[in-house]
Amino acid sequence: MRRFIRPHLAFGGLVGTLTPPALASPSALAPAGPDAARVALWWWIMFAIACVVFVVVVALLIYALMRRRGQGAFHRPLPPQQERRWFSFVVIAGGIVPAVTLSTVMGVNVYGERRAAQEAAQPRLTIQVIGHQWWWEVYYPRGGFSTANEIHVPVGQPVELKLTTADVIHSFWVPQLSPKYDLIPGQTNTLTLTAQRAGTYRGQCAEYCGLQHAHMALVVVADAPRDYDAWAARQVQPAANPPAGSVAFQGQQLFQGSACVYCHAIRGTDASSRLGPDLTHLASRLTLGAGTLRNNYGNLAGWVVNAQAVKPGNKMPPMYLSSGELKALMTYLESLQ
Ligand code: CUA
Numbered sequence: 001m002r003r004f005i006r007p008h009l010a011f012g013g014l015v016g017t018l019t020p021p022a023l024a025s026p027s028a029l030a031p032a033g034p035d036a037a038r039v040a041l042w043w044w045i046m047f048a049i050a051c052v053v054f055v056v057v058v059a060l061l062i063y064a065l066m067r068r069r070g071q072g073a074f075h076r077p078l079p080p081q082q083e084r085r086w087f088s089f090v091v092i093a094g095g096i097v098p099a100v101t102l103s104t105v106m107g108v109n110v111y112g113e114r115r116a117a118q119e120a121a122q123p124r125l126t127i128q129v130i131g132h133q134w135w136w137e138v139y140y141p142r143g144g145f146s147t148a149n150e151i152h153v154p155v156g157q158p159v160e161l162k163l164t165t166a167d168v169i170h171s172f173w174v175p176q177l178s179p180k181y182d183l184i185p186g187q188t189n190t191l192t193l194t195a196q197r198a199g200t201y202r203g204q205c206a207e208y209c210g211l212q213h214a215h216m217a218l219v220v221v222a223d224a225p226r227d228y229d230a231w232a233a234r235q236v237q238p239a240a241n242p243p244a245g246s247v248a249f250q251g252q253q254l255f256q257g258s259a260c261v262y263c264h265a266i267r268g269t270d271a272s273s274r275l276g277p278d279l280t281h282l283a284s285r286l287t288l289g290a291g292t293l294r295n296n297y298g299n300l301a302g303w304v305v306n307a308q309a310v311k312p313g314n315k316m317p318p319m320y321l322s323s324g325e326l327k328a329l330m331t332y333l334e335s336l337q
Pocket of ligand 1: 131134170206207208210213
């Protein structure tokens with residue numbers, strides 16, 4: 001085990017423990033689109049119902065506490081008429097009212113979701129989202145490019161997400177933009193969402209999927225349509241090749257000659273494996289490790305050197321690099337804008 005306390009590996013652990021969370025926590029009660037607004041509305045309706053129930057229960061409790069029955073009253077049976085009255089009260093308030101309320105809420109909700117799905121505007125854009133333990137593969141069929149853990153959408157346009165998984169069940173949830181939709185093996189679920197405000201929205205896997213379920217976040221960036229087009233035009237491009245002899249060029253050689261290529265793809269090079277995230281435009285992304293870290297030089301270096309210290313159990317092994325090699329590799333990766 002001695003090699004695991006090498007200083008450069010400890011650096012990875014330091015990165016994991018000292019950096020603040022990469023993304024702020026979102027609230028489902030601050031919706032930024034009609035699909036999340038529906039969920040928020042239901043939250044408030046159910047909250048109001050729960051408040052009424054709470055008030056009634058507390059009132060009954062106070063009533064029961066205040067009522068004096070006199071010595072030994074608990075052992076005397078109630079008069080039959082009173083007994084019947086209380087029995088009907090329990091049946092109505094404890095059985096019928098909750099059953100009617102809950103079935104009405106559920107019925108209206110299911111009907112509303114169905115209607116919303118039917119009325120959903122024709123999507124302008126389709127994006128495939130594939131869940132992995134523990135990251136999100138995002139593929140844009142129009143343009144033919146992939147990103148990871150980051151979905152860009154144009155503001156005001158309905159976007160269709162085709163959701164599936166490469167391994168276990170995950171659940172796609174961007175509280176400010178969408179309801180929860182499961183990603184199920186062998187099945188594709190379709191979710192339509194529209195972002196009405198430009199912004200960066202944190203999403204989270206909402207179905208326990210293993211050790212790093214909590215570190216399976218994503219970010220949806222809603223861009224003004226012109227910014228979106230510019231972003232998509234950049235993503236379509238293959239990675240730029242660094243000039244021969246430069247430090248970035250050495251990094252590229254190192255990348256292609258090492259274990260990196262067994263898992264990652266960089267379009268425009270020979271690296272084309274799809275086991276891990278596509279790195280073609282890695283440096284343009286906001287986070288690393290599915291929302292675990294901000295994407296900056298130090299965090300990326302820590303992640304490359306020892307991703308296990310940051311996110312134990314993920315499939316990326318530690319890399320044993322000299323400081324010169326790390327610098328070259330980092331220069332190359334940072335050039336992947
Ligand atoms: Cu994926 Cu939890």
